[in-house]
Amino acid sequence: MNTLRIENKRASISVRSPIVVNQLGAEIRAALADHWSRPLIIDHPADRAPWEIAPEADVLLTRPLAGWHKAPAEKPAGWPFGLRWIQTASTGVDFFPAWLLDGPVVTVGRGISADPIAEYVLAAILGFEKRIHDIRPRSREQWKITPLGSLSGKTIGIAGFGAIGRAVVERVKPFGVNIRVLRRSAWPYVIPGVEPADSIEKLVEVSDHLVLALPATTRTARLIDADVLARAKTSLHLINVARGRIVDQNALLQALDEGRIAGATLDVTDPEPPPDYDPIYDHPKIVLTPHVSWTGGEDVKRLADKTLVNLDAYAHGVPLADVFDRNLEY
Known part of the structure; x- marks a missing residue:
């Protein structure tokens, strides 16, 4: 959470504005809207399956509660489309299908709650x-x-x-x-x-x-x-x-x-x-209690901060933070 951001107030000509599918809500959108990389943010409709994303997107921001419990056992045709990075709001990834973890780099919300x-x-x-x-x-x-x-x-x-x-x-x-x-x-x-x-x-x-x-x-x-x-x-x-x-x-x-x-x-x-x-x-x-221990804090702000740190890194082409390790399974 204290990771230093790589900031650049003006996007370099060589940096392509990332296309981001946002499944994390309005507060995360607001936090990302003024990012120096000028991301194009696509708000994912709540009534659409979370894996049915815009094929031109290269970043997916998601959470387990977005509807991943209904995901098919086999990855959908075309998945992962153009995705290059997936950021999850959760620390654990066991709510997601295995095929989501077997593709683009996945970063997790480690420590947020x-x-x-x-x-x-x-x-x-x-x-x-x-x-x-x-x-x-x-x-x-x-x-x-x-x-x-x-x-x-x-x-x-x-x-x-x-x-x-x-x-x-x-x-x-x-x-x-x-x-x-x-x-x-x-x-x-x-x-x-x-x-x-x-x-x-x-x-x-x-x-x-x-x-x-x-x-x-x-x-x-x-x-x-x-x-x-x-x-x-x-x-x-x-x-x-x-x-x-x-x-x-x-x-x-x-x-x-x-x-x-x-x-x-x-x-x-x-x-x-x-x-x-x-x-x-x-x-x-x-x-x-019904899995609520993570609530009540500044988890949205911390998630936004973590996502901004990784968006900085992604736009600059440097390693992302809190990457899911397939060998360790977390």
Whole structure:
């Protein structure tokens, strides 16, 4: 988000004005309209499939909610037409068809919603410990002192140390907690107050609150399964703000029913949304929200800033930022 822009107040004669299909709304259009490259912006009709784009376009700005869940299994005839770059609003790409990722360079909205998601995580942790809504007295008879939980001395486990994981660390540090983090890549340096975890099993064993902030890949699918949950403390509170398929939901429900873990806060599920009558909807130990943890921040402004940085780079012919890596799957 702090990437420096390559600005040029006058478009060079050698720079062709990019033709941009915009599926991200009026605010993004307004941010791009005055760009020095003089882009021709085509607003995509809301009632048209997101892959049915103007064939002359070389840039596509899109998001999962544009209708990609209805995409055909095989790429449409002519795809990707003249596209040379696709910018997505989301960090994860699992909502898109595989053929969208197997063509022009794809850049993602990495880190855009890290702050509101981290605030959601903090709210979930404090809500679990303090239980303010649960202890509200409804009568004089219910007016009783009930001991509340505390974060001091507790262990916060974080699986995934991208922008979301780092934002969570910043917010929980002042509460006097122990922080353990599992990350895929090697630790390049020591982070004060953060202790690395060697495996998901080791992380689960010590965590009182476990935050899932991992990308959804073939390696992370069903990462939290029955075997992993069997290692958990009975006090464990699981928080998933990543993707539903990282958790084996049947194993999670069984662990909750049998009292082997204490609770879960789920902003994502598999499938999403869950089918009617799924026990996840009214389970007494689950706080369920409809994939909203990313909302409430300045995500539109941050997305616009990120897109402008990449539009600068694209117009100058230099590498783009936050490119999707097909090998890592994020």
